Amino acid sequence: MTFSITLTVNGTPHHLALDDLRVTLLDLLRDRLGLTGTKKGCDRGQCGACTVLVNGRRLNACLALAAQQDGAEITTIEGLAPEGRLHPLQAAFLEHDAFQCGYCTPGQIMSAAGLIAEGADGADIERIREGMSGNLCRCGAYRGIARAVAAAAQSENGETEA
Amino acid sequence: MSENGIGKPVKRREDRRFLTGRGRYTDDLRMENQAYAAFVRSPHAHARVSGIDAAAALEQEGVIRVLTGPELVADGIGNIITGWAITSKDGAPMKVGDWSALATDRVRYVGDAVAVVIAETRQGARNAAELVEVSYEELPAVARGDRALQPGAPQLHDVAPGNLVFDWEIGDAAATDAALAAAATVVELSLENNRLAPNAMEPRSAVAVHDPAEDHYTLYTTSQNPHVARLVLSAFYQVAPEHKLRVVAPDVGGGFGSKIYIYPEEITCLWAAMKTGRSVKWTSERNEAFMTDAHGRDHVTTARMGFDEGGRITGFKVETIANLGAYCSLFATATPTYLYATLLSGQYDIPAIHANVKAAYSNTVPVDAYRGAGRPEATYLVERMMTTAARQMGMEEAELRRRNFIQSFPHQTPVIMCYDAGDFPGNLDKAMAAADVAGFPARRAEAAARGMLRGLGYSCYIEACGIAPSKAVGALGAGVGLWESAEMRVNPVGTIEILTGSHSHGQGHETTFAQIVADRFGVPIESISILHGDTDKVQFGMGTYGSRSGAVGMSAIVRAMDKVEAKVRRIAAHLLDGAPEDIVIEDGQARLPGTNRSLAWHEIGLAAYTAHDLPEGMEPGLKETAFYDPVNFTFPAGTYICEVEVDPQTGVVRIVQFTAADDFGTVINPMIVEGQVHGGVAQGIGQALLEQVVYDEAGQLLTGSYMDYCMPRADDVPFYTITHNATVCPGNPLGMKGCGEAGAIGSPPAVINAVTDAIGTNDLSMPATPMKVWQALAGARAPAAAE
Numbered sequence: 008m009t010f011s012i013t014l015t016v017n018g019t020p021h022h023l024a025l026d027d028l029r030v031t032l033l034d035l036l037r038d039r040l041g042l043t044g045t046k047k048g049c050d051r052g053q054c055g056a057c058t059v060l061v062n063g064r065r066l067n068a069c070l071a072l073a074a075q076q077d078g079a080e081i082t083t084i085e086g087l088a089p090e091g092r093l094h095p096l097q098a099a100f101l102e103h104d105a106f107q108c109g110y111c112t113p114g115q116i117m118s119a120a121g122l123i124a125e126g127a128d129g130a131d132i133e134r135i136r137e138g139m140s141g142n143l144c145r146c147g148a149y150r151g152i153a154r155a156v157a158a159a160a161q162s163e164n165g166e167t168e169a
Numbered sequence: 170m171s172e173n174g175i176g177k178p179v180k181r182r183e184d185r186r187f188l189t190g191r192g193r194y195t196d197d198l199r200m201e202n203q204a205y206a207a208f209v210r211s212p213h214a215h216a217r218v219s220g221i222d223a224a225a226a227l228e229q230e231g232v233i234r235v236l237t238g239p240e241l242v243a244d245g246i247g248n249i250i251t252g253w254a255i256t257s258k259d260g261a262p263m264k265v266g267d268w269s270a271l272a273t274d275r276v277r278y279v280g281d282a283v284a285v286v287i288a289e290t291r292q293g294a295r296n297a298a299e300l301v302e303v304s305y306e307e308l309p310a311v312a313r314g315d316r317a318l319q320p321g322a323p324q325l326h327d328v329a330p331g332n333l334v335f336d337w338e339i340g341d342a343a344a345t346d347a348a349l350a351a352a353a354t355v356v357e358l359s360l361e362n363n364r365l366a367p368n369a370m371e372p373r374s375a376v377a378v379h380d381p382a383e384d385h386y387t388l389y390t391t392s393q394n395p396h397v398a399r400l401v402l403s404a405f406y407q408v409a410p411e412h413k414l415r416v417v418a419p420d421v422g423g424g425f426g427s428k429i430y431i432y433p434e435e436i437t438c439l440w441a442a443m444k445t446g447r448s449v450k451w452t453s454e455r456n457e458a459f460m461t462d463a464h465g466r467d468h469v470t471t472a473r474m475g476f477d478e479g480g481r482i483t484g485f486k487v488e489t490i491a492n493l494g495a496y497c498s499l500f501a502t503a504t505p506t507y508l509y510a511t512l513l514s515g516q517y518d519i520p521a522i523h524a525n526v527k528a529a530y531s532n533t534v535p536v537d538a539y540r541g542a543g544r545p546e547a548t549y550l551v552e553r554m555m556t557t558a559a560r561q562m563g564m565e566e567a568e569l570r571r572r573n574f575i576q577s578f579p580h581q582t583p584v585i586m587c588y589d590a591g592d593f594p595g596n597l598d599k600a601m602a603a604a605d606v607a608g609f610p611a612r613r614a615e616a617a618a619r620g621m622l623r624g625l626g627y628s629c630y631i632e633a634c635g636i637a638p639s640k641a642v643g644a645l646g647a648g649v650g651l652w653e654s655a656e657m658r659v660n661p662v663g664t665i666e667i668l669t670g671s672h673s674h675g676q677g678h679e680t681t682f683a684q685i686v687a688d689r690f691g692v693p694i695e696s697i698s699i700l701h702g703d704t705d706k707v708q709f710g711m712g713t714y715g716s717r718s719g720a721v722g723m724s725a726i727v728r729a730m731d732k733v734e735a736k737v738r739r740i741a742a743h744l745l746d747g748a749p750e751d752i753v754i755e756d757g758q759a760r761l762p763g764t765n766r767s768l769a770w771h772e773i774g775l776a777a778y779t780a781h782d783l784p785e786g787m788e789p790g791l792k793e794t795a796f797y798d799p800v801n802f803t804f805p806a807g808t809y810i811c812e813v814e815v816d817p818q819t820g821v822v823r824i825v826q827f828t829a830a831d832d833f834g835t836v837i838n839p840m841i842v843e844g845q846v847h848g849g850v851a852q853g854i855g856q857a858l859l860e861q862v863v864y865d866e867a868g869q870l871l872t873g874s875y876m877d878y879c880m881p882r883a884d885d886v887p888f889y890t891i892t893h894n895a896t897v898c899p900g901n902p903l904g905m906k907g908c909g910e911a912g913a914i915g916s917p918p919a920v921i922n923a924v925t926d927a928i929g930t931n932d933l934s935m936p937a938t939p940m941k942v943w944q945a946l947a948g949a950r951a952p953a954a955a956e
Contacts, residue, residue, distance in 0.1 A: 027292070038291075043197035044190015046422075048370050049455035053875035056370060084190035097188040101180060104840050107848060108675030109187030110194065110371040110422025133884075140882040143875070145370050145423050146675050147851025147912075148844060149883045 012077040016040060017086025025074055032076055033057045033068035036083060044084040044113045048143065055142030058114040058121070059083050065121025067141075084113035087120065096120055099159040105151035111144045118142045119156045123163055130160040174688030175903075178840035182694070183679040192420045195374035195389050200448035203376070204233055206438055207294035208451070209284040209301045210460065211276035214310035214532035214868020215323060218274055218303060221284055226297040231289035234445050235301060236437070238271035238283065246270060246440055247406045249433065251497035254646040255335045255506055258525075263335040266326030266530065268496035270406075270433035270440075276305070277325055277495035278534050279870050280460030282433050287445050291452075310532035310868035314492025315469045317529040325495060325530040334493055334502065334528035339510045340583050345523035348484025352475025356558040362546045363935045364467035364492070364862040365855075366878055367539045369674075371422025372453035373462065377438035381446065385413050390435050392418040392702075393428045393672050394712020397649070399704050401431045401499075408439045418702040421674035425852070426538040427462045428674070429714050430499040434461075459873045464862055465539025467492040468505065468546050474554050480564055482517055482573050487524040487550065491536075498535035500542070502528065507585075507645055508543030508633070508715075514582035515551035516593045516629045516806060517573040522583045532868035538714065540852055540913040544632040549935075552628040552918035557931055566627050566922075567597060567606070574629075586633060588804050590896045591832060597629060599894050600808035600830035609812070622815040623825075624927025627808065630915035634907030635720030635803035635900065652798035653717070654709050655725035657686075657733050659791040661778040663771030665690075665697045667729075670710015671722035672702050676909065677841040678718060684837055685723055685903065689730050691756040692770055708794055716907030719837065720803045720898070727902045728795030736791060740776055741768050743784040803898045803906040807831035809850075811919040815927045820943030822858055822924055828890045829915070834898040834906035842908045843891055849912020850889055855881040856913070857920035861936050879936075 009024045016036070023039065033050075036042045036059070045068055048056030052070040059068045060082040088094035093101070096116050106112040122138045135156045136149070144152065173179050186192050209221075223235035249268040256262060272283050283303050288294035309323040316322055317332040325332055349355055369391075376389040386409045392398045395416040403411040421428060434451050442449045453461070469490045475483040491505035510524040555573075559566040574593040581587045601607075609625050616623035636642075639650030656668040667682055683697040700706055713722070738749035741759035745752070745766040752759050760767030768776070773791070776782065780789035812826040829846055836842050859879040863871040872878040897904035917935060924937050933945050 029292075034291075037197075041199075042190070043194075044192075046194075046371070047196070047452075048372070049875055051455065051874060051876075054370065054455070084188075088189075093185075093188065100188055101184045104181070104844050106184075106187065107677070107844055108369070108371070108423040109183075109192050109420065110369075112187050113190045116188070136884040140884045143370060143880055143882065145368050145425070145848075145852075145880070146844075147848030147881065147886065149851065149881075149886050150847055150888050151844070153883060 010074055012074060014076055014079055014081055016042070016081045017083060028074050030073050031069055032071040032073045035073040036068060042083050042085055046110055046113055048111065055118055056111050056114040058117040058142065060117055060121055063124055065118050084117060087116065095162055096155065096159045099155035103151040103155040103158065104148065105155040106144065106148050107146035111142060115142045115144065115152055119159065122156065123160045130157045132157055173684055173694040175685060175835070175837050177684065177838065179680055179684055179694070179838055181677050181680045182683065183677065194371055194420045194422055195376060195391050196452045198376055198389055200376055200378055202448050204287050204289060204445065204447040204449055205291040205294045206441060206449050206451040207286045207298040208282045208434065209286065209298045209303060211279060211281040211283055213276060213305055213307050214279050214312065215308040216276050216305035217308060218272055218276060218283060219306055220304040222302040223284065225302065226286055226300040229293065229297045229300065231293040232297045233287045233289065233447065236285050236441055236444060238269050238273040241271050241440060242269060242273055244440065245407050246436060249496065250401065250405045251502055252499045252648040253503035255337055255502045257335045258338040263502060264326070264329035264333065265497050266328055270436040278532050279868060280457070280534060281495065285437050285441060287441050287447065287449060312531055312533050312864035312866065312868045314467060314490045314529040314531055317531040318490060318527060325532065329530055332530040334497065334530060336527050337506050338523065338525045340523040341521055342523045344521040345484045345486050348521045349473055349475040349486060352483050353478040354476045354562055356474050356554065356561050358554050358557050359471045360550065360553060361934055362466045362468040362549055363856060365465045365539055365860050366459055366862050367425045367427035367462055367465060368880060369423030369425055369427055372455060372458050373428065373432065373434065374452040375435045375438045376448060376450040377442040378448045379442040386439055386442070387415045387417065388435060388439055389417045389419060391421050391428050392416065393421070393424040393674060393714055395672065395702055396670060396704055396710045397712055398431050402436065402439065406436050408436060415705045418672055424674045425540040426465065426542060426714060429712065430463055430537060432461070456873045459878065460870055461534060463498050463535050463537035464494065465536065466546060467536050470550055472550055472554060474558060476558060476562065480562060480569055480572050482519045484521040485513060485519050487513060489524065489526045491526055491528045492531050492533065493528050494531060494533045494535035496535050498537035501535060501537045504538045504543045509547050511585045512544050512547035512631065512633060513551060513584055516575060516631050518575045519583065533864050540849065541910045542715065544910065545914045545917060548628065548630045548914050549918045552630065553921060556627065556922040560931060567601065570627065570629050571597065586802065589801055589899050591804060591806050592894060592896050593629065593806060596806060596808045596830045596832055596894050599892050600810050600828050603830065603890050603892050604810040604812065604826060604828035606810065616814055622817055622927040624813050624815065624923040626811045626919045626922030626926055628915050628919035628922065629808045630911065631804055631806040632910060632914050633802040634716035634805055635799050636715035636717045637802055638800060639798050649711065650798065651711055652796050653711055653721040653725040654794065654796045655729045656708055656792065656794040657726065657729040659733060659774045661774050663696065663774040665692065666700055667697065667726055668700045668707045669722055669726065670707055670712065671718040672713045674713070676713065676718060677838065681837045681841060682723065682726060685726060686730065690754060690770065716909040719905040720901050720907050721797060721799050723903055723905065724799070724901045725795050725797035728797050729793050732793035732795060733791060737773055739784050739787065740773055744768060744776060744782065799901060801900040803834065803900055805831065805833050805906040805908065805911050807911060807915060809915045809919040811923040813923040813927055815924060815942060817946055820939035820946065822937060822942060824854065824887045824920065826890070827887050830892045830894055831908065831911055832894045832896055833908045834895055835904040836893065836895065845908045846891055846912045847889060849910060850916045851881050851886045852913045853916030854886055854920060857917040857935050857937060859885065859936050
């Protein structure tokens with residue numbers, strides 16, 4: 008028996024028939040919609056590489072069943088900024104050398120977008136480090152990540168960049 | 170001097186695709202006619218395989234084929250090789266047990282591959298793999314290297330009695346024994362170097378494509394060295410001849426050593442593509458990665474160091490057991506020998522050194538090079554020994570180190586290495602100033618007033634990079650030469666392509682390699698592209714590991730640029746009516762001083778390719794290839810100082826300050842170098858405080874996920890203070906030493922020396938978890954690792 012859902016992904020509505028109800032949001036994004044920017048690092052919600060925004064909140068896409076997301080608005084790394092432009096977070100990651108191999112980066116950026124939207128303490132670096140601790144970076148670019156998130160949070164709050 | 174030249178913190182040019190989700194990693198690729206592989210893996214650490222029944226799996230919808238070890242062997246696929254021959258001290262060759270990509274009759278670690286299912290979907294392959302019935306007869310297992318060498322231990326390979334791979338030595342045993350016998354003080358230390366899982370965030374992946382019309386294979390894979398993969402797959406595994414096999418390593422999400430090796434899964438995917446007529450993709454799951462990616466470290470060591478009455482080291486004797494796991498992986502035998510014992514002199518003038526390394530088989534996944542590879546094990550031993558000795562002799566740690574520093578270069582150590590340059594006192598001075606060591610007693614008193622224990626730890630590390638002079642490593646048993654290649658192509662419009670045998674998987678080569686070209690010719694960095702990772706494009710290459718891409722890879726580019734420059738000079742001299750040696754090349758043009766005559770870079774390119782007016786006898790075109798073989802290792806060195814606070818109520822360690830003073834020689838891009846140090850130190854802090862792979866007595870892996878294996882996270886690592894103290898490396902044209910591994914090599918002893926300073930006992934093992942620290946404080950003995 009197939010089950011149909013509607014997802015709006017990066018502003019585009021998709022009507023999707025699921026013949027396997029066990030498919031995760033992550034596999035659906037990567038395999039069905041070809042949005043491979045969202046990464047699979049552990050498939051168990053322990054590394055954060057698959058973080059996307061669902062209705063504006065950050066979520067590990069590997070732990071979410073696609074079938075449960077009917078009607079949701081999903082934002083992935085591909086849809087964070089208009090084509091050809093960088094979101095302030097993306098620009099801040101570049102400016103602060105916030106990654107090396109790039110594999111965890113989409114998840115870091117989407118997690119940071121969610122964190123900033125949560126609005127807790129804005130640009131406090133210790134709060135950011137704690138708030139980003141669900142996203143592993145084996146290259147160890149944590150200083151750059153924290154600084155990039157702080158800079159983006161400050162600019163979003165209308166403050167000047169440090 | 171170009172604004173994007175050597176020494177400039179140029180922002181990374183590869184970043185845009187990564188930031189926008191447009192990076193192309195292996196699992197992102199999709200082939201026509203693609204099927205998926207799932208491996209059937211041993212749940213036992215040691216067992217005989219008495220039968221495989223795939224009937225139920227084959228009945229599943231979408232299952233294409235189930236393949237097993239005997240079929241692989243029957244098709245002539247060779248055993249997995251190890252690339253460095255070690256000779257035991259009695260002259261016997263090392264004992265290498267057979268390792269088939271799919272087990273034939275016996276499994277030797279949890280995760281050993283027994284069969285592979287090829288199916289239409291990823292999930293279908295996984296489901297069917299669960300239905301393959303394998304009959305096992307369980308055998309007794311041993312997981313620790315030291316236990317594996319004891320009499321009566323379960324035996325892994327008939328060819329290796331007592332599980333001994335080799336019993337190797339280096340240095341002068343008699344001189345060292347005599348030095349220790351005559352020493353005023355002998356300091357003893359026993360320690361373990363904890364076993365680590367590399368954990369690149371991108372899991373290993375492979376997509377194999379077979380074109381039956383051409384009988385040609387393509388393998389897309391997560392490799393640090395695609396040409397070596399092609400060579401080994403062709404020459405030893407006989408999957409396909411080299412000219413019929415293309416290996417592509419696209420964007421690779423971190424390696425740290427674990428993606429150097431050619432694993433069973435890549436071999437099997439290529440073979441399965443031929444057997445099934447389908448493109449075959451496999452991507453590791455994280456628990457598979459914990460089970461099957463080569464682990465790192467895992468040494469058990471006892472050492473004695475002798476000192477004279479003035480605190481000068483007289484001799485150093487080391488006994489190490491290295492656990493190599495169930496089979497010898499590609500670099501596994503070199504790591505605990507020539508990458509470890511040759512660095513046991515540290516930064517110190519030691520007249521006599523002797524090391525004995527026994528390598529053991531055990532029922533665990535193979536152990537191989539992981540960021541630092543042997544050098545972290547050496548540094549951890551030497552630097553914990555120096556601190557232990559200072560405490561035992563009642564000396565200042567920094568003073569004891571200073572008294573023993575090597576001060577003149579070149580310096581020949583008793584263990585092969587000849588250090589070419591360095592400034593060890595200068596590094597120590599810089600680090601001590603930056604860390605405000607003078608203010609430490611006041612900080613310690615302030616912490617004590619808050620009920621916290623504050624400690625300070627040193628580590629003066631040295632490592633050997635720039636791997637390596639081919640003739641030298643050949644004489645020591647290496648199966649390959651360790652040069653690097655580069656090609657520089659100047660196109661007719663003047664744009665430049667650099668084809669390099671190095672491979673970037675986070676190191677930023679697309680930026681730094683372009684910087685040295687922009688610096689040399691004064692051309693815009695935007696006109697330069699760096700190509701790597703495809704055996705059909707790049708001439709050849711030995712790949713990226715051992716911090717070699719700067720000292721060796723960039724040196725090859727310099728040599729190719731030398732050749733291009735020579736030709737440019739001749740063309741310009743001919744067209745400008747001057748002498749080649751008088752031509753000045755800068756700001757993207759060649760000009761003849763004393764005249765107003767010059768040629769823009771694109772005019773030179775056009776002249777070379779139109780060939781309408783070239784010097785007599787000159788070949789058209791402007792493209793040169795160079796193979797660079799280093800003349801020596803390079804020796805990055807530095808001092809790390811770690812300051813910690815320990816909460817005596819909980820045993821929790823907090824790093825309050827971490828100071829690095831590194832000497833990497835010439836730095837091309839300080840931003841990227843800092844990133845490399847940050848990352849290396851994060852991994853070193855992980856080893857010191859958080860990480861350990863644990864197998865139980867029966868060889869079951871207990872750390873198979875991030876819930877059991879503690880990785881450093883954003884709130885675990887401090888912000889570091891980093892300073893540089895450059896002595897130029899005389900061994901290569903740019904004076905570079907290498908920076909990729911220093912952080913992981915130098916930091917673990919600094920952290921542990923700081924924690925033991927804080928808690929007032931020297932008896933503490935890595936990882937220094939809160940429980941271990943609390944137990945050490947309580948005077949209880951912490952249970953030994955993996956027991």
